[in-house]
Structure formats: structure tokens, C-alpha cells
Amino acid sequence: MSYGDHLVLDDIDLEVPRGQVVALLGPNGAGKTTTVEVLEGFRQPSAGQVTVLGETPATAPEAWRARVGIVLQSWRDHATWRVRDLIEVVGAYYAPYSTSQTPRPWDTAELLARVGLAEQTGQRVDRLSGGQRRRLDVAVGLVGRPELLFLDEPTTGLDPAGRRDIHDLVADLADLDTTILLTTHDLTEAEKVADRLLILAGGHIVADGTPDALRLALSRSSEVTLRDLETGEVTVHADPDPTAYLRQVLTARAGEVEVVEVRAASLEDVYLDIVRRAESPGDHVPHDPPALEALT
Template identity: 45%
Template sequence: MEARNTEEHVIEVTGLRRVYGGGFEAVRGISFHVGRGEVFALLGTNGAGKTSTVELLEGLAPPSGGQVRVFGHDPHGERDAVRPRTGVMLQEGGFPSELTVAETTRMWAGCVSGARPVDEALGLVGLSRKSGVRVKQLSGGERRRLDLALALLGRPEVLFLDEPTTGLDAEGRRDTWDLVRSLRDNGTTVLLTTHYLEEAESLADRLAILHRGRIAATGTPEEVTAAQPSRIVFRLPDGWFVGDLPPLDRLGVTAHEVSGGVVRLQTEELQRTATGLLVWAEQAGVTLHGLDVRSASLEEAFLGIARDAARETDGTDGTGTDHASEGVAA
């Protein structure tokens, strides 16, 4: 997916910090921007600072340092200029359990200027058939759909989605992805947090990976994954061994391992390595069983970046082992 060309930064974050009582710094001077009509994903492990950042963008609290601007305004200090143009889907909504889905949506619409018709909002998220059902009878996934319907009531120019597909089944998740793409294609700017890396890879024009309150990597999904090695996996026939392959360094292999007869190669030059391997196999008359050639996934990039960031910040190998205390360069 190519980055979208935008003329306006709808969201601008500069040196943003958030410090909680007791001095815990959840967000440590991050900067990024989001263009009009762009889907931007914030990724990170639990405690990385995603929700703390989104809450500042939504204007729920003032930053401890740095600056946030949405449509050029301070979302906390100039709430009246920002809030009518944004939609917010929190991780968990609180609804009166005895009201029906339609009654809940109608009540919420009364607080929104120029709200969509209730039937339209529920139709967007696939809840039309549940309009007469009480909220307490909804499944967890259906409640997430209702959360999204309420966030869309005001036809927002900017939509904040905090873990939007948690609790949804595979079909519901795909439907939500299609809806987000449709909103994006019609000019809505979407900022989302998600633990589903496939979701970010599928939806995001650009993304940022947070680690301990700092941005560890940012760019398009392709740019982020390109920084990680690709891999080739195969099984050699009986009687053939890794030592029979051409010299691995000549193939551009940066690391390899053999486990249970399965060979795993890592490379930063996937085409060169794959071509050299296949030419050798053809000339040697060797069949590479179960051959799997692929670039790094966002999940692999995410895990690699998290390990590298942990190593840089605490002197460990990313698993909690303090090599510095063992006399090993970290």
C-alpha cells in the first residue's frame, strides 16, 4: 500500500509527553502527523503508551509537555472547535443495559449535531436486525459494533478507534475493515490502535510502533517491514545437508538454522538469495520440499523492533537478561 498524498496535516503531535501521578511518564516526547483521508495506526505492547496518547488527541486530558493539534486546534483547550468534527470509539463503552440498541443510538444522537439517522448508523455496522434487542443481551462483538455506530453518528472528519475489532469474529472483523476503508476513501481521517498486526498491515497507510512511551519505528507498513530480514524455509531430501549448498554468504544469507531437517535462511536480499538457491537446486537436481519464500511480516517486524528497543533502553537482549551485568556488550 502506498502512502497517501495529503495536503493537510489534520493531526499534528510535537514532543508530546504525558506524566501520571507519582511521576510515571507514559508518553515520552513523541512526534508524528496524520494527513487528511489517511489511516494511521498506533501499535505497541501493553503499557507502550497507545491509549495515553489517543486520550490526549481526543482532548480528554492536557499534555504534560509538547503539543497536540487537531484541525489546527488544541483538542483540550479548544474542545468546542474540535469535538463536533471527531468521532471516538473507546476500548469499552458504557451503555444503559435495559435500553434497546435503537433507543441507545437515538439517545446518543440527541447529543450530536447533524446526526445520521439511527437506521443508517446501525446499518453501517450490521446491527439493523438487533435494533430492538436490549443492550444487555448483546454479545461482546455486537457491543463493539454499537460502539462504532455511535462513533459514526456525527459523520466525523476524524475518527479515533481504540482496539475497534476486539471481540469480533472473523466476519465481523473483515466487515469493520471494509467500513474503515470506505470511510477513508470518502475523506475521513482514521487513527486506530490495535493488537491485531494483520489489521494494521491491511488498513494503515502509515503506522508508528511505540515502546515504553517512545516511537521505535514509523513509516508505511512496507517501509517498516523492509527493515527486517526476509526468510526462506525448506526441507532438503535425505542425504543432503546445508553444507552441500553454495556458500551461504555468497547467497546473501545473513543467518541460518537447521531444526528437525528444516532449513531456515534469513536474508536482506530476498531476490538474490532465492534466485541463487533455486538455480543451485535446478542444477543439482534437488527438490526443496515445502519451500516457503517470503518477506518479513509486520508481526515479525514488530517483534524485532520491540526486542531491539528493549535492548537499547535497558541493556538486555529483549528477554529480560541483563548482559551488561555479565560483561557482554549490550
């Protein structure tokens, strides 16, 4: 996928099974938004093949739209409408696609209660707080009972209680076999709600695996912190074999080291390390993501 001569996505090979919750992570400019917009059908890929729920998103029929829900973080529409009106009008478009297995749209009162807006049904949209507005966006994305839901940073601007509600909602939807692709910068959130993490950097998938697999992969690399006895200088070194590294350091600098601290790398350490290596010029950027699944 490219914009003019600028290659934005390259060699993305991704298959998501039904019911999986996938978190797409990556630094700004990594290609997350482009990836999601191609999958949503809002952007035509310049090359390659994309199939979502059996259709090519950019040319998919309206019936396909009824199976997909989208929650963006930048919506500020229908500001003067009442919450109930927005849900009901948007929901009405899904009525032709109702089936006995999947009744559409979702009942407004039930849906609003589910996202924690039961008290705000008659309130104007522009009078909702930031967190309430996010909940409303999620409700609009869910009103058609989607089989596949795109969530763009769903908890941005939410307080801890709001975040927990959204996380619980994602878990509920996953239980209902809804496939969810969420983008987030919050690694804790990704680890908590996702079955699978995808790290995108420089237009490539540089890591793909379960949170446990990623953590395990990361734990192979530990972080060693040393503080020099005389100078107080702190040295941090990541190494897959911290024991050997420490033996080497202590042999060479016997009596000079005051503090030794060894800890397993956190998910954030691993993420930053992967992204740094992927983005550093000259470093090898693996086009094939590490086989993290094999580590579980």
C-alpha cells in the first residue's frame, strides 16, 4: 500500500479467525490507521488482496456493512441530537439485515444500559462528558450487532471505571463470538483485552503473537542495571543471558559495582525494543514476524 511513491504498508500477511480479539500496536506513522482503513473499506489498497468476512472491503455490498461495526475516536457528529435519537436512527439502517439468530438493531435501552449511558438517553450529545461521548461512540458501533468490530483507541479519555466498563464490554462481545480489531497505545489494555497482539512498525508486522508469547519472548531478554561504586554511574544492559553477562562484569570489575539489579523485561520494554530495532536505520527489519506462537 503506498501514497504516491511513499510505501506505507509492505508485505502485510494477516489472517484473523472469527471471535479473536486482536490489538494492533505501533508507533505513530507505523501504518496502523492505513491498515485499519483498508480493512474497513474506507481506503482502496494500491496492491495486494484484502478479504474481510468473505468480501473485498472497498467494493463490498451494503449487506457486508451491516456485519461490521466501527468506532472511531474523532467523531463529533450530531452534536445537538439526543443520545436516544442517534442510536435509533443509526440502528434503523440495520433493520433489513435482522435475522432470528442476530436480531438487528440492538434494543436502544438495553444497549445504552450496557455501555453505561442508561441515565443519558434523553441528553444532548454535545452535553455528554468526554467519557460518555466515547461510550456513545461504542454504542453506535455496536447497534447493528456486528460480527466484526473495529475499535480505534476505545478508552481514550475515559476514567478508570469507564475503561473497565469498556474492557468488560469487549470481553462480553468476545464471548458472543464477535471478532474485534482494536488499535491502542496502551499496552496494559492490549494485554488485558486482546487474544493476540500485532506490532506494526515501518509498514511491516514486526511481532505477532499472544500477550503471553510476547512476554515469554521478552523474558528471554532481561534487563541488568549496574551502579558504579565510585562514580555512581548507572549502566542498563538488556541481555538474553544475564547470568553470563553478570559473571563477565563482576569478574572484570570486582569491587567496583555497588548495586546489581536484574529484572525480566516488561511488555513495554519488549514493545519499545521491537519498535526501536524495526525503525533503526541499518538494523535488520524482519519481514516475517517472529514465530512467537511457537513459544507458547
